[in-house]
Amino acid sequence: MNIQEYIESGIIETYVLGLASPSESAEFERLCTQYPELVAARRKFEEGLEKHASTHAVQPPVGVKVKVLEAIGDTATGDTPQNVSLNPPKIVTMQNESKKGSSGWLRFVAAASVILLIGLAWFSYQFYNENSELQRSNTALRDKLSSSDSTLHKILDETVKNPNTTVVNMVGTKVAPKSSANIYWDSANSNVYLVVKNMPKLPNDKQYQLWAIIDGKSSPKDLGVFDATDDKVILKMNNTQKAQAFAITIEKKGGNPTPTLDSMQAMGKTLQTQ
């Protein structure tokens, strides 16, 4: 490979600015481990970019930093021990001179009450600790629940509850009868979400790729790659405005520009007509 030509091809800028495709990025990162001159050129562009961005910095509103530090402070110092103020057990000095005869009994009562006080203090301290511990974990759980809840609602709003969403049930082909996945496709804003229900694990150099089959177009549209391990999650795939059907094929890692149709694993038709 002519590395100088590669350096001059614009790939460095494409990669650094986050515009490279997954396969271009993978190739670039691999070549960086082989060619120090490529790394040096990347560095130079990165430094130029950083310098440019710093000289054109725009002062953000002052409140933002406080909010950020508060947000991270909560996670960082959430377990600061609180000061427990315990009233030290009061020592009652007995008046010895009062009644000599009963001083043995009094001493016993005094000792017992001191022990009782210390015991009570110890118990209340334990309960207090336990209580604050429970409160802390309760708050943490509540926060976690509300954040999961809002994520779930966001996903539901965008997919299942959205009246524009079409659910396409993809069933396995003869090659892979057990494979199945669902597509949630919003025809209004073209968003495509994929839920992997059952897709067999692939060798490391292979990935599944999703396609939209569009009438009147010779080749299906690439909607992105995914792995079988993405099981039970909702994946946001590339958008498509049109699709008469969705299909899943097995391709090399990073995907192919056109599908290898004899490796088709699953397919599902939409109700959309041209």
Next chain:
Amino acid sequence: MGIPTTYNTEQELVLALKRRDNQAFSTLYDNYAGALYSIIKQIVTDNAELASDVLQEVFINIYRKIDTYDQTKGRLFTWMLNIARNASIDMLRSKGYQNSQKNQELPDNVYKSTGNQSIQLNVDNIGLKKVLEKLKPEHRILVELAYFKGFTHEEIAEMMSIPLGTVKTRIRNALLQLREYLQ
């Protein structure tokens, strides 16, 4: 450049951040918030409130994800810049932002209806967008769509009715020119 005096190298700063050192994080904010905010404002235009929401989210994400930062793949700023760009584009596509833009035409329609002539974009003459101004219009529009609007090369090809190969070549050429300007 950008590195605070208390951290002699970027590596030292990164190590402190990975230890969740709040002081290091505060320094990071002071040094980079302005640069990142500038990029966010160039993507989330016309709504300063949402732009500062994005900035807040970006720094919280930087704090949470610092362990995934890999120095062999690029500088810390590059990593943070990409987090900022992705968060901004997510905001652009969110319902909240689109509602706030209701009275304006959708970008889709703008590009389609005006063709290649006098494309109207919300170019605030700041930062990278200013550099874009120096590019040829047919190059500028592609970088604008890809970098600042987050469209894929395929979407751009479809939108502008140009072959995919041409889109890729033009974007690469435009970015090469960008490099010249940044030097």
